[in-house]
Amino acid sequence: MIVDTLRARIQHVRxxxxxxxxxxxxxxxxxxxxxxxxxxxxxxxxxxxRDRLDVxxxxxxxxxxxxxxxxxxxxxxxxxxxxxxxxxxxxRDARLCEALIRYGNLNRLTARHDEAxxxxxxxxxxxxxxxxxxxxxxxxxxxxxxxxxxxxRYADAKTHYCQTQGALEAxxxxxxxxxxxxxxxxAGLAYAQHRFIEAEAPARRALSLRSRAAxxxxxxxxxxxxxxxxxxxxxxxxxxxxxxxxxALETWRCRFGPQHYEVAVQLHNLAMIQEARxxxxxxxxxxxxxxxxxxRTLGDCHxxxxxxLSNLSAMHERDICKSANSSxxxxxxxxxx
Amino acid sequence: xxxxxxxxxxxxxxxxGMAVATAGPAAAGLYLGNHCEPTxx
Numbered sequence: 343m344i345v346d347t348l349r350a351r352i353q354h355v356r357x358x359x360x361x362x363x364x365x366x367x368x369x370x371x372x373x374x375x376x377x378x379x380x381x382x383x384x385x386x387x388x389x390x391x392r393d394r395l396d397v398x399x400x401x402x403x404x405x406x407x408x409x410x411x412x413x414x415x416x417x418x419x420x421x422x423x424x425x426x427x428x429x430x431x432x433x434r435d436a437r438l439c440e441a442l443i444r445y446g447n448l449n450r451l452t453a454r455h456d457e458a459x460x461x462x463x464x465x466x467x468x469x470x471x472x473x474x475x476x477x478x479x480x481x482x483x484x485x486x487x488x489x490x491x492x493x494x495r496y497a498d499a500k501t502h503y504c505q506t507q508g509a510l511e512a513x514x515x516x517x518x519x520x521x522x523x524x525x526x527x528x529a530g531l532a533y534a535q536h537r538f539i540e541a542e543a544p545a546r547r548a549l550s551l552r553s554r555a556a557x558x559x560x561x562x563x564x565x566x567x568x569x570x571x572x573x574x575x576x577x578x579x580x581x582x583x584x585x586x587x588x589x590a591l592e593t594w595r596c597r598f599g600p601q602h603y604e605v606a607v608q609l610h611n612l613a614m615i616q617e618a619r620x621x622x623x624x625x626x627x628x629x630x631x632x633x634x635x636x637x638r639t640l641g642d643c644h645x646x647x648x649x650x651l652s653n654l655s656a657m658h659e660r661d662i663c664k665s666a667n668s669s670x671x672x673x674x675x676x677x678x679x
Numbered sequence: 680x681x682x683x684x685x686x687x688x689x690x691x692x693x694x695x696g697m698a699v700a701t702a703g704p705a706a707a708g709l710y711l712g713n714h715c716e717p718t719x720x
Contacts, residue, residue, distance in 0.1 A: 447710050481709060488712040506709070523709035530712040541715075565711050572715035607714045614717050652719035 343381075347393055350379040354397050364597060366408060373401050384427035388434035391424050395437065398424070402444060409603035409639045411452050418445045432474070439465040439478050443485045450489050453644050462486050480509035484524065491531050499531050519555035522548045522566070529569050538576040545570040564593035568604075572611050580615045587611050606635035610650060613657075622661055629654045 353376035360369035380394045398421040405414030422445055425438040446461035466482040468474070487502030506524050514520045525548035532541035549566040552558060571586030591608035598604070613628035633650045640647055 443710070484709045488710060491712060510709075520709075523711050527709075527712045530715055533715040562711065565714060568714050576715075576717075604714070607716055610716045646716070649716070649719040653717060656720040 346379045346381075350376040350393060350397065353379065354400065358400065361404060361407075366404065366598075370401065370404055373397055373404065377401065384424055386428060388428050388431055388437070391428050395421055395424055399441065399444075406444075406448065408598065411448060411639070414448055415445075418448060432472070435468055435472050436474050436478050439469050439474060439482065442468075443481050446489070447485050450485075450492060452640065453646075455489065455493055458489050459486075462489060476509040476513050480506045480513075483509070484527065487531070488527060491527075491534055494534070496531065496535055503528055503531065517551070517554075519551050522551040522555075522562070525551065526566055526569060529573065533569070533573055533576065536576075538573055541573045542570070542577075545573050560593060561597065564590045564604075567593075568608060568611070571608075575611055575615055578618075580618060584612065584615055587615075601635055601638070603635065603639045606632040606639075609635075610653075613653075617657060617660075622657070625657060626654070629657065 353372050357369045357373035357376065360366075360372060377394065377397045380397065382394065384391065398417045402414045402417040402421065405411065405417060418441060421441045422438070425434060425441055428434050442461045442465035446458045446465065449455070449458035449461065462482060462485050466479075466486065469479045469482050473479075483502040483505040487499045487506060490496070490499035490502060503524060507521070510518070510521050510524060525544040529541045529543075529545035529548060532538075532544065545566065549563065549570060552563050552566055567586050568590035571583045571590060574580075574583035574586065587608050591605060591612070594602050594604040594608065609628040609632040613625040613632065616622075616628060617625035629650060633647065633654065636644065636647050636650060
């Protein structure tokens with residue numbers, strides 16, 4: 343028993359190392375082997391379930407990273423169920439909040455907003471009742487803010503982000519890299535409201551705070567870079583936008599390959615710049631690739647897929663109008679002739 | 680002798696447990712929102 347546990351812990355550490363080296367398949371295999379070495383027992387103390395819980399959450403992280411939502415969901419559901427079975431205590435409650443936040447966030451990504459709200463409210467309730475640390479509370483409000491933004495409840499989003507900011511600043515001060523994601527999300531909120539000038543400052547702040555970290559997270563920096571690029575594109579600063587979006591695109595391509603969800607996000611933004619420059623063929627190709635990736639990762643009925651289809655169709659209509667306008671004088675001429 | 684070996688095993692197990700917890704997903708970390716993309720036109 344103790345030997346199995348020890349072996350599983352070693353496999354888990356090695357799996358995390360393989361993930362850092364971008365050997366995703368081997369990392370998943372090893373973490374799954376670690377999970378299979380651990381007994382699937384539930385109930386009792388938090389210590390009793392902790393090893394299995396750690397591996398489950400790691401596998402969920404791998405699934406989320408690869409945009410494999412089905413894999414992430416399976417692991418998160420087991421983690422939540424395992425935590426619910428364990429005796430309540432500070433450590434167990436904090437981890438239950440973490441798992442519920444992650445499950446809620448996954449439901450948001452897959453456009454199941456009611457389920458997302460349910461999980462996030464449960465996490466918030468636990469965090470407020472116990473009470474848990476400010477960081478846990480900040481995590482709950484942040485996730486609720488993102489969900490509110492996605493549902494266009496912008497005032498609610500702002501309230502949740504203010505709560506997040508208060509909790510984080512009380513823990514870390516105003517200039518900590520721990521506040522980078524909050525500023526990233528504030529920029530996203532302003533962008534969603536089409537306040538493109540206002541969005542620039544928090545986006546720059548996120549990038550600046552993130553790069554101050556002792557070990558900067560390159561993927562998070564790529565995400566911040568992408569947001570600033572999208573803001574510049576919306577402001578009409580196409581050259582600056584293109585440089586940033588291509589940087590982000592390269593980071594995601596190098597880490598996860600050309601078929602990753604984040605690649606589609608960058609291509610969608612780049613397509614709008616390509617069209618504005620008059621390169622309709624490149625824009626159409628970018629949109630089609632983005633559409634194919636998002637259909638595969640999100641399904642046909644996801645709002646992001648619908649947005650891409652709508653933009654593709656609008657682009658075709660503009661092309662038809664342009665062609666009609668350019669052929670108009672000739673037709674008139676021939677009729678007149 | 681047996682107790683000594685057992686003690687070492689427990690220490691190593693504990694050390695790895697701590698390493699895993701540190702290297703694993705951050706507790707209740709902040710999530711990044713969806714990235715900014717053009718809305719449907």
